Each structure stands twice: as structure tokens, then as C-alpha cells.
Amino acid sequence: MPDDWTELPMEHYSAWRAVLNGMAEAHELTRPAACPLCGTGTLHLAFGLWGPGTPRTVGGEPYLGAGRHWEWCDNCLAHDYSCNDLVPAWAGPSLIPPTVGTRDPSEVIPHLAAPGA
Numbered sequence: 853m854p855d856d857w858t859e860l861p862m863e864h865y866s867a868w869r870a871v872l873n874g875m876a877e878a879h880e881l882t883r884p885a886a887c888p889l890c891g892t893g894t895l896h897l898a899f900g901l902w903g904p905g906t907p908r909t910v911g912g913e914p915y916l917g918a919g920r921h922w923e924w925c926d927n928c929l930a931h932d933y934s935c936n937d938l939v940p941a942w943a944g945p946s947l948i949p950p951t952v953g954t955r956d957p958s959e960v961i962p963h964l965a966a967p968g969a
């Protein structure tokens with residue numbers, strides 16, 4: 853498990869957001885060879901609720917409740933994290949449990965590797 857994660861450099865923020873926002877709009881949790889930093893890595897997106905969830909609809913989109921999300925590249929290990937989000941309903945099948953405590957994806961990835969566990 854890599855542990856040399858790098859917080860997303862600010863100079864790459866706009867390019868990163870453009871791709872990750874597109875993934876969210878397309879309801880994609882992974883997109884191969886899409887990293888704007890290294891050009892070859894697969895970008896990953898993962899969501900987690902803080903608690904049992906409080907479903908609501910905002911702007912016509914269904915959400916499960918308050919939570920957070922992680923974004924990372926599996927090649928250059930750039931990552932970003934937000935702890936003040938609404939979790940979209942489409943992410944429901946692959947939610948990360950509230951016990952995960954890291955900003956970097958190191959504790960997130962094992963949950964993705966064991967779907968349904």
C-alpha cells in the first residue's frame with residue numbers, strides 16, 4: 853500500500869476539478885488514464901456518509917445525506933479530500949464507512965477492494 857500520498861498541488865487544482873467534476877456528473881467512480889498531473893493514472897472517487905444519512909433533494913438531485921469524499925490518482929498519488937459534502941444517491945452502493953479516519957485514501961482503498969464486505 854503506497855503511503856507517499858501528495859495533497860493536490862494548487863497549481864493543478866483547476867485541471868483536476870475539471871476532470872473530477874466531469875466524473876461526478878457522469879456518475880463515474882473511476883476513469884482510466886485521466887489524471888491531469890501524470891497523464892496515465894486512473895482517477896478514483898469515493899464517498900462516505902458521516903452517519904445514517906438524511907436523504908434529501910437539492911436542485912433536483914437526490915442525496916443520501918451529509919458526508920465527505922476522496923479523490924485520488926493511483927499512479928502519481930495526488931489526492932484531494934472534502935469533509936463537508938452531500939453524498940449523491942448514485943454513490944450509494946460503494947460508500948466508505950465513517951470509521952475511516954484518513955484524509956488520504958490509504959484507509960479508503962481496502963474498502964473498495966472488498967465490495968460487499
Ligand SMILES: [Zn+2]
Pocket residue numbers: 887888889890891892893925926927928929930
Ligand atoms: Zn496522476
